[in-house]
Amino acid sequence: MSGESVYNVIQEVPAASVKGARFQSSRAPAPTASTFGLHGTSVVLGNVAGEPATASVHPQKKSTGSFGRTVLSDVSTADFLKKSGSQQITSPVLATTKHEKLKAPIPKKEEKPVMGLKTDKNFVVANAVENILSIPKKQSAQQPRAVDRADYGAVPEYISKIKTELKTQYSLVDSYKQRKAQDEERYSLLDSAEVQQLRYSLQRRWEVLNKEFQTMGFSVETYSQKRHQDDVEKELRAVEAALQKINKPVIYIYDDTR
Template identity: 35%
Template structure:
């Protein structure tokens, strides 16, 4: 019974308690006193007792409102209106042209004939033609000097080459034959091609030290082969014989 909230005591209704109201507030001051008699009463307003100017003095006037362009400076006096503008075009002729005149002249044909029969104008300072110059058809002097200089350089180089060959014959230096030179050039080109193919097959990413070293080795070998081919491309190539070859050649003599 207690769990369901029912009880035998609930059959008797409880007594209703009524609250007692407090007594009415009554002021201790008499109600017939005039508030204006007090110094801080609200019935009188002293001068300057409030902040700002007194009431009613800042009321806007209906005749002094802000108008358009009233704060802009006044424009200068334009002056008299008798100023005239500058004429851009001349005035029309006063004489009226004669109307109805027709000409039978063919202006196109007349202009063409006039230009055909006209003599050409002569220029004051016209440059002379190439055929009228004094050195026309002659070899320039600077080309002759250049050819002589090149010829002397070739003769000097050939003289030095022959002298080196003559002096180097006793020192184990000989002149390389054309067949041997061409054979070496072909062999170097084939070697350059093999190294270049291996160089092209390398990966773009050089993430290890071995790949970097291999790449640098290929580049050095290609540069050296190109330098050797350029050296063998000359007409005269001198070769120093090895000591064993020189001894064999002396024994054969």
């Protein structure tokens, strides 16, 4: 087959590349801006601008900045501070031993409570007797008494103000009721026969005015004819309005002379 050769069976070993020397820049190292290991120092950031040397007098990395202080072999766990070891007991109540107890223990589940206890003591009477027989407290001379105050027993200012406002409101309500009662006295019920008579008279007057208005011509020649036509039309509208008002089951009239 074309392309086959015994020389292709043997693989060629690639030549090892020769690595040159590492490049070293003549300038300052690249900035890193790291805060690792700077806790507790005045240095905020280290190597921000690529300084060739430490800018501060403090070291940028402490000896305990990575994993804490070095634990030596002389450190013993028995010397560690115990619980509440730094507290100083000054109160006599707290200075109790382990066996002393401040209050009675909680009863166990096997202990049964005492049942059926009764008393004949009247606590209301006992409380009254105790307060009656008790000695009153002495009033010190420095403490002022309530009865010695200048405003003792005087009516507060806000109560007088409220009474004045209530009195004004009551007077307004009374005056309104009086005016309403006076207005109601001036109204009187119109008799049904009188209503029928008024209705009949108004209807007859409307018929007369309507007939007179219909007989007038459309063309008005003189000023007197025009004025007479306007007067008839106004009176006709007034009669129609009176008929609408009087067509009610109950009619009250107002007497303005009272």
